[in-house]
Amino acid sequence: MKTNRIYTYILIAAVALLSISCDNDDPTGPTAQELTYEKLAGQWTLGQFGSIKVDGSNVSANYPGFALSFAQGTYTTTNAGDLFRASGTWEWADTNANAVVLDDGKQITIQSLSLSKFVFSFTKSNGPVRAGLAGEYVITVEK
16 A cells, blocks of 8 residues: 555656646747847848849949848948938837838848848839839848
8 A cells, every 4th residue: 555655656746747847838938039130130231142133133233332230129221222211110020020110111021031141022112213213122131
């Protein structure tokens, strides 16, 4: 009878340990937005392999020294022409962190993002229609 009690206590302890170790609902883990922001934060430039394309045509030469920097909720640009404001604010478009919305209403879709390369796209249709302004932009920048 004493042996049965020992087995019962061992069984109860094992079940308690298993229930603690199998807790997969950890609310303290990083969100998709936090993980994406870790990569997004900082300064991005055209560098050696970057480009600015509109409707498939490379227009990078129109933006010499282009740079884009992201900080928590803010952004700044250098030599962005009519593509972006010199500075502003941004927020996530969704909880999946696949896009950001700038304070001018422009939605930037993240096509790929690593610690050293960022490819994003947006459609520019507002403003005066001049060569190279309106269209589907795909921008590749690097850190």
